[in-house]
Amino acid sequence: MQYYIQHFTAGWQSLLQQITHPGWGNFFWLLVTASVIVFALELLFPWRRQQRVNRPELGQDIFYMFFNMFLFPLLGYATLSAALANSFEQSSFVQSLRGIISIRALPAYVQIILLFLVRDFLQWNIHVILHRVPFLWKLHEVHHSSETMSFPVHLRYHWAENIIYRVPEYSVFLLIGSNVADVFIIYAVSLAIGHLNHANLRLPWGFLKYLFNTSELHLWHHAKKVPSRFGVNYAISLSLWDWIFRTAYNPAQPPDAIGLADEPRFPKKFLRQLIWPFGPR
Ligand SMILES: [Zn+2]
Numbered sequence: 001m002q003y004y005i006q007h008f009t010a011g012w013q014s015l016l017q018q019i020t021h022p023g024w025g026n027f028f029w030l031l032v033t034a035s036v037i038v039f040a041l042e043l044l045f046p047w048r049r050q051q052r053v054n055r056p057e058l059g060q061d062i063f064y065m066f067f068n069m070f071l072f073p074l075l076g077y078a079t080l081s082a083a084l085a086n087s088f089e090q091s092s093f094v095q096s097l098r099g100i101i102s103i104r105a106l107p108a109y110v111q112i113i114l115l116f117l118v119r120d121f122l123q124w125n126i127h128v129i130l131h132r133v134p135f136l137w138k139l140h141e142v143h144h145s146s147e148t149m150s151f152p153v154h155l156r157y158h159w160a161e162n163i164i165y166r167v168p169e170y171s172v173f174l175l176i177g178s179n180v181a182d183v184f185i186i187y188a189v190s191l192a193i194g195h196l197n198h199a200n201l202r203l204p205w206g207f208l209k210y211l212f213n214t215s216e217l218h219l220w221h222h223a224k225k226v227p228s229r230f231g232v233n234y235a236i237s238l239s240l241w242d243w244i245f246r247t248a249y250n251p252a253q254p255p256d257a258i259g260l261a262d263e264p265r266f267p268k269k270f271l272r273q274l275i276w277p278f279g280p281r
């Protein structure tokens with residue numbers, strides 16, 4: 001308990017420090033800046049012009065952004081992951097493996113690109129599993145429940161996804177060796193790409209759509225009617241994996257409707273959404 005209180009206090013102070021000290025190396029202001037820029041782009045150059053800016057889920061989506069990025073870690077998850085990471089790092093298994101597969105001797109930019117690729121491929125696989133395992137799909141339904149797409153939908157997801165995605169990711173980062181500055185760059189780039197591919201924007205990606213996830217591809221990921229049983233376009237930042245594993249779907253026209261198909265019972269309230277996956281089928 002003492003340990004938890006110490007971590008909670010430290011976490012809260014660190015968040016306050018971030019909020020009161022705007023700067024580039026700071027997650028709070030990174031999120032605010034990326035959101036303001038993408039929101040301005042959505043207002044200036046909307047892709048689906050009929051989409052209302054003040055849509056019903058806007059407030060809840062914005063709350064989800066701050067909840068998943070800052071509040072949920074404060075509630076204990078950061079404490080638990082710091083403790084787990086520490087014992088994982090100290091284990092003799094990790095220590096011995098580190099000597100063999102460490103990437104620290106490589107040039108900095110190669111390390112960043114490698115970590116980005118490894119993390120994104122890991123996330124792509126986790127995302128595929130979220131769509132295929134019935135209980136995990138119930139968790140992931142929170143992300144797919146939005147019926148209009150705009151940048152904050154990027155971080156609208158069930159709290160358990162923080163754990164499902166981060167535990168394997170942190171383990172890989174600890175195993176192959178990464179430093180905080182590189183991880184910050186990777187998170188910043190994926191935050192920007194995630195905001196853009198959920199935004200009501202259509203950017204001229206050209207042939208880069210075979211490498212990066214785009215709003216056109218990701219809109220089909222959220223379609224009510226998908227052309228495959230479990231879904232299409234599982235990309236997080238890189239669409240590359242979908243093209244390689246033939247899960248990419250990129251027709252000329254956008255889908256008719258987005259959101260959950262056949263799930264009229266999905267709750268509208270945040271607190272009910274938190275417990276939704278644990279309720280009856
Ligand atoms: Zn999904």
Ligand SMILES: [Zn+2]
Binds near residue numbers: 221
């Ligand atoms: Zn999405």
